[in-house]
Amino acid sequence: MTPTDKPKLLGQCERWLIPVLILAFCGATYWVSTTFKKMPPILKRGIQPSDFPQLLVLLLVLLTLLMVWKDPVRVRDRLMGSTLGTIALFAGFAALTSIDFFLALAVFATVLALFWGERRVPVLILVGLLVPAAIFFTFDQVFEIRFPRGLLTSIWYG
């Protein structure tokens, strides 16, 4: 296999992967919808709770098959490292929120700016510290919206 064949193969995989994923989603959704409570005729108000979602699932299956036949998924290029890295940073952000929401925002903003190529320290301070702090204080003082308590926010809230 030559290096140029690899993206082609990946494209072929993604082309079929998307319809398969949608159909799997449809299967799972349909199955879950069969577990909904059934209303007795006197209370059902026109349609059963599962009727409409099931109708939508069938429509989605039909549209997906139509897509495979008429308009298959085309992949322009490979997923870029910078995008995958950014998604990985989302996971890091989610993990950090368990320590402190404000800290997670500040760290994420700084690391994302660094990851995307920003190296100027004053700009990093602006992005990673001043902007999150300004937003935090605006929400706290103007909108009276409190961030969840954490390592840093608890110091402020007392």
Next chain:
Amino acid sequence: MDAFVHGLVSLFDIHLLFLIFCATIGGVIIGALPGLNATTGAALLLPFTLTMEPVPAIATMTAIYCSATFAGAITAILINTPGTAASATTCLDGYPLAQQGQAGRALGMAVVASTFGGIFSVVCLMLAAPLLARAAYHFSPPEYFALTLFGLSMLASIGDGSAIKNLIAGVFGILIAMIGVDNLTTVERFTFGSYHLYEGIGFVPVMIGVFGISELLVQSEKLHLRREVIRMKSVELPGAKDYRDSWRAILRSSGIGTFIGILPAEGATVASMIGYNEAKRWSRNPKLFGKGAIEGVAGSEAANNAATGGAMVPTLALGIPGSATAAVILAGLMVHGLQPGPNMFTEQAGFAYAIFWSMMLVNLLFFFVGLRGAKIFARVTLIPVEVLWPVVFVFSIVGAYALDQSMFDVWVALVSGVIGYFMRRYGFSVVPLAIGLILGGMLEQRLGQSMVMLDEKWWLMFTRPLTLLFLVLTALALFGPAIWGRLVTRRAPLDSTGE
């Protein structure tokens, strides 16, 4: 008439005027920044309007809508990158004009055409919305169901995705709307025992995700891009010859833009494409198009701004969004406890007219802001993505959290952002998903009410003339383009052989 005057009078509040002015400036900046557009701007702003009264909140969002739609022209002309998709056709002639040293002239025409288109559409909005609401006042659930279905069927033709993929995204959005307790029967659906899902997935975090965070991931693919801004001395008002050449295009595109805007789900992007093509078709110098025709700039800009007022007609009168940004504004109305539809013009007519007048004011404001400030706003396009997008992320996440002060909404926004990115990567527009999510619950509720009303005999819907009309329009919206395409391709070989 009282509401008409009351709406105008309610604008004479210094705080509200200041807010609208700031939102106009903010909208111009958002529209000028490549990657950010009116829809993202309105979605990000929505949570910040929660503490406001309904009039300032919605006026702020409509100000962002109108001014950001105009401001897309600044980057389209100066850096050949449309600030919003609706300005893509402005690039075609605006940028060549800028390369010829006439950036100020092109921007001047964009300002004039946008202002005219915007004001024209607001006048149409003031006339058409109450009439449409009055007509819809007598609709019963079957008519509403068929109308909502028609609105959703129009999703097939929006965005840059294919019709089938748009419909898949729309159905996916409606399915997400099914999560939570069923309003008709109080049965839990897709909650998996989680109390977070009991009231369903909020549409605000989803919108922040699919419009804001997915765009961040799209921007992560463009880190290597460097933009170059063409310098200009100042924005010039068009001369007499420019007006002579362009007034027909401006007038025509204003009409086209307003009409396209009124169609459910169709927005400024489609309007600007048709406006531009019609300007070219009727021009005395069609060969100049693409090389720097001032009529091209006028046709595109008048149409995309006219679509803003047009899109608010079905949004306010029927509760069916006329565009992606109108869908966000519709969400804003719902979050503020307002129910768009015919009742809005009887029970909250003063509010509706205050919004109309605020849109009129914004269109006048960005005329002056555009003329005096375009040169300054052009510089914001130079803000590097590595600085801008971490800030947008912070705003997005805090905005998602602020709505219910719930971390669950933050996760919804993040997951929606990732899903939205992959949808866009594989050619699915995220706009149908957002609109499907907003209209999904409404569609099911009206179907249920119709079934009760018709004694579960769904076929009786076809015996109601208006319901039948909307169902026929739905079928036309879904199958019309394909049938038309087949007819055209069949006719083409016949024509070529001369038969």
